[in-house]
Amino acid sequence: MSAIPSPLITRFAPSPTGHLHIGGARSALFCWAFAKSMARVHNIDGRFMIRIEDTDQARSSEESARGILDDLAWLGICWDDGPSLTTTHGQTIGGDSRKVGPYFQAQRVAIYNAYLEHLVRLGRAYPAFETTEELDAKRKAATAAKQTYKYARPEDVKFGEFNQARWARAQAGERHVIRFAMPDTAIVVHDQILGDVTSAAGEVDDFVIRKADGFPTYHFAVVIDDELMGVTHVMRAQEHLSNTPKHVAMQQALTRLVDDRSAASGSNGTSFRTPAYGHMPLIFNADGTKMSKRDKAKAARKALKDAMAKDKALTAAAIGTRVNLPEKTITDFLAAETDAVEIAETVAPHFNVLLPEIEIWDFRRSGYLPEVITNFIALLGWSTGMKQADGKDVEKFDMAFLAQHFSIDRIGKTSAKFDRVKLASFNADAIQAMTDEQFWTRWTAWLTEFTPDVAEKLKSFAHADRQPARHALVQAIKPRAKTLSEGHRSIGFALIADDAVTFDPAAVDKALRGVAQPADKAMPPSGKTGVDVLRALRTVLAAQTDYSPAAIDGLIPGFATEHKLAMGSVAQPLRVALTGSTVSPGVGHCCAILGKAGTLARIDRCLSIHTGN
RNA sequence: GUCCCCAUCGUCUAGCCUGGUUAGGACACGUCCCUUUCAAGGACGCGACAGGGGUUCGAAUCCCCUUGGGGAUACCA
Numbered sequence: 001m002s003a004i005p006s007p008l009i010t011r012f013a014p015s016p017t018g019h020l021h022i023g024g025a026r027s028a029l030f031c032w033a034f035a036k037s038m039a040r041v042h043n044i045d046g047r048f049m050i051r052i053e054d055t056d057q058a059r060s061s062e063e064s065a066r067g068i069l070d071d072l073a074w075l076g077i078c079w080d081d082g083p084s085l086t087t088t089h090g091q092t093i094g095g096d097s098r099k100v101g102p103y104f105q106a107q108r109v110a111i112y113n114a115y116l117e118h119l120v121r122l123g124r125a126y127p128a129f130e131t132t133e134e135l136d137a138k139r140k141a142a143t144a145a146k147q148t149y150k151y152a153r154p155e156d157v158k159f160g161e162f163n164q165a166r167w168a169r170a171q172a173g174e175r176h177v178i179r180f181a182m183p184d185t186a187i188v189v190h191d192q193i194l195g196d197v198t199s200a201a202g203e204v205d206d207f208v209i210r211k212a213d214g215f216p217t218y219h220f221a222v223v224i225d226d227e228l229m230g231v232t233h234v235m236r237a238q239e240h241l242s243n244t245p246k247h248v249a250m251q252q253a254l255t256r257l258v259d260d261r262s263a264a265s266g267s268n269g270t271s272f273r274t275p276a277y278g279h280m281p282l283i284f285n286a287d288g289t290k291m292s293k294r295d296k297a298k299a300a301r302k303a304l305k306d307a308m309a310k311d312k313a314l315t316a317a318a319i320g321t322r323v324n325l326p327e328k329t330i331t332d333f334l335a336a337e338t339d340a341v342e343i344a345e346t347v348a349p350h351f352n353v354l355l356p357e358i359e360i361w362d363f364r365r366s367g368y369l370p371e372v373i374t375n376f377i378a379l380l381g382w383s384t385g386m387k388q389a390d391g392k393d394v395e396k397f398d399m400a401f402l403a404q405h406f407s408i409d410r411i412g413k414t415s416a417k418f419d420r421v422k423l424a425s426f427n428a429d430a431i432q433a434m435t436d437e438q439f440w441t442r443w444t445a446w447l448t449e450f451t452p453d454v455a456e457k458l459k460s461f462a463h464a465d466r467q468p469a470r471h472a473l474v475q476a477i478k479p480r481a482k483t484l485s486e487g488h489r490s491i492g493f494a495l496i497a498d499d500a501v502t503f504d505p506a507a508v509d510k511a512l513r514g515v516a517q518p519a520d521k522a523m524p525p526s527g528k529t530g531v532d533v534l535r536a537l538r539t540v541l542a543a544q545t546d547y548s549p550a551a552i553d554g555l556i557p558g559f560a561t562e563h564k565l566a567m568g569s570v571a572q573p574l575r576v577a578l579t580g581s582t583v584s585p586g587v588g589h590c591c592a593i594l595g596k597a598g599t600l601a602r603i604d605r606c607l608s609i610h611t612g613n
Numbered sequence: 614g615u616c617c618c619c620a621u622c623g624u625c626u627a628g629c630c631u632g633g634u635u636a637g638g639a640c641a642c643g644u645c646c647c648u649u650u651c652a653a654g655g656a657c658g659c660g661a662c663a664g665g666g667g668u669u670c671g672a673a674u675c676c677c678c679u680u681g682g683g684g685a686u687a688c689c690a
Binding site for chain 1: 614615616617618619620622623625626627628630637638639640641648649650651652653654682683684685686687688689690
């Protein structure tokens with residue numbers, strides 16, 4: 001790439017056949033970051049565009065397109081050009097200020113047809129009449145004979161000569177596809193990431209550019225739209241690398257039409273440009289397989305099979321009844337004849353399966369923060385190359401940093417495995433870095449969206465007079481939560497009524513019935529049980545007015561010293577009385593969350609239940 | 614089958630372009646410290662240049678081969 005164009009335009013062009021995939025999100029992020037960083041560095045207009053590639057009539061849906069845009073917006077990846085989206089905050093993203101839309105390919109068929117006809121008249125494309133079955137049979141035969149299959153250009157088709165006869169047949173309504181006539185020359189793709197990649201002459205056969213249903217194939221639409229929409233830099237996943245010679249060949253064959261919707265308007269002589277290409281490494285699962293929606297089906301299927309192995313009475317029919325799906329659906333699913341995500345999602349809650357997060361939506365539902373996701377996926381195939389003063393790599397950054405420092409030459413060539421554990425660690429770090437106030441806001445927003453029942457139970461903590469309890473609550477959660485979804489796990493005890501605590505028998509045996517340890521092992525046994533200690537501690541707590549975590553925690557050592565007891569022998573009975581378990585946040589925080597009334601009520605109830613025998 | 618891409622700790626990666634590093638960091642893991650349970654936190658540690666040939670005084674770095682992984686080969690994108 002020599003001169004830097006302005007505007008510099010990158011694009012993300014998803015096909016709306018599902019949610020936004022983690023790999024798609026990274027492609028979008030890199031395209032966005034590249035446009036923005038180039039704009040800053042070179043003081044030019046750097047634009048990021050979205051185009052919806054919905055040329056596959058069978059698989060595309062509007063909801064899916066909408067969902068993808070929502071996910072992008074949620075991640076903070078905003079597009080300058082493309083379908084308009086108004087977020088819940090009232091912000092409008094996208095639009096057609098450059099007047100190059102529409103951005104849905106299904107609405108651009110007239111344009112594709114004009115260029116298609118143009119190519120046909122140039123003798124660079126031709127109608128082909130073989131049926132799918134015919135072609136499949138040939139392909140199969142070739143594979144069986146260990147031969148390389150290639151579509152053979154029909155004898156009557158001459159490169160560069162308009163085939164009037166074929167065109168007439170097509171115009172008469174005969175079912176056909178249109179194929180592009182590949183030139184007999186080598187094609188070099190100058191890839192910004194991989195370097196020059198040469199495709200030998202004759203390597204690529206005449207591929208289909210318009211399907212029998214009248215819609216263009218991806219290859220054709222992408223070339224037309226990138227040119228017409230002014231895309232200067234195409235950054236996409238490496239799986240497209242082998243397609244690129246096709247695109248370059250078409251760019252070399254095409255010239256702009258005076259009127260984009262009519263081949264009759266003639267060419268204005270301007271050749272299609274070849275954008276700068278950059279093919280990014282792929283993202284894989286930890287086991288090296290490609291990250292895909294199928295992983296959800298796999299996980300659900302495995303869970304079902306495990307459950308069936310354990311419980312002989314659990315048949316496909318029984319499962320069907322339980323999850324309210326036809327038996328046939330279940331048997332097909334079990335036999336791996338269908339990989340429907342919906343089935344996996346339906347089955348999962350009934351069998352307690354955690355489906356792997358694959359799509360952005362999954363991560364959102366699991367309580368990952370958008371800024372952590374973008375940070376983390378930026379690291380999959382890109383690195384800052386910067387060191388901190390202490391010699392550590394710079395790997396935590398935000399979108400503003402990316403918009404500033406992203407660069408194409410720091411994109412790696414090797415595919416990356418998606419490490420969920422590291423993502424979780426980043427998420428935990430980000431949660432801990434929040435102020436209590438920030439955490440409360442974002443956490444409750446998440447709860448309201450995904451677990452309204454918990455949000456409801458938490459409402460009482462929002463009152464002004466419960467501020468201290470709320471602070472204690474947040475402090476109890478923050479260091480223990482890797483995601484927003486597991487936020488309430490550590491404070492489950494606070495979400496139930498004081499008289500609804502269930503006591504873990506093992507905890508009771510150990511902390512309440514067991515003998516309290518002396519402060520020093522050399523000292524004689526205390527002879528007191530946990531219950532005795534708890535009873536004495538209750539008196540102290542009843543006299544206490546300050547129920548801040550620090551105050552309560554400060555109380556314990558004094559009490560322990562006074563009674564010559566080990567700290568654990570004081571704190572553990574209290575912990576069990578308050579939470580029913582030996583595992584919980586610090587007892588100071590527990591008391592603070594419950595408040596004085598709750599604390600004493602729970603101690604009293606515990607004493608009444610566990611005294612006597 | 615054919616074509617193409619790739620190769621540093623278990624994982625993400627820095628270093629490679631412009632040969633000379635005790636090959637650095639992060640996550641994970643282990644040990645220890647802290648401690649009132651669980652976390653969190655702190656310290657330390659374990660741990661890699663796929664293999665083989667070249668080129669060179671010297672190769673993770675440049676070249677070739679092998680092996681391994683991946684992608685494409687669709688009327689999906």
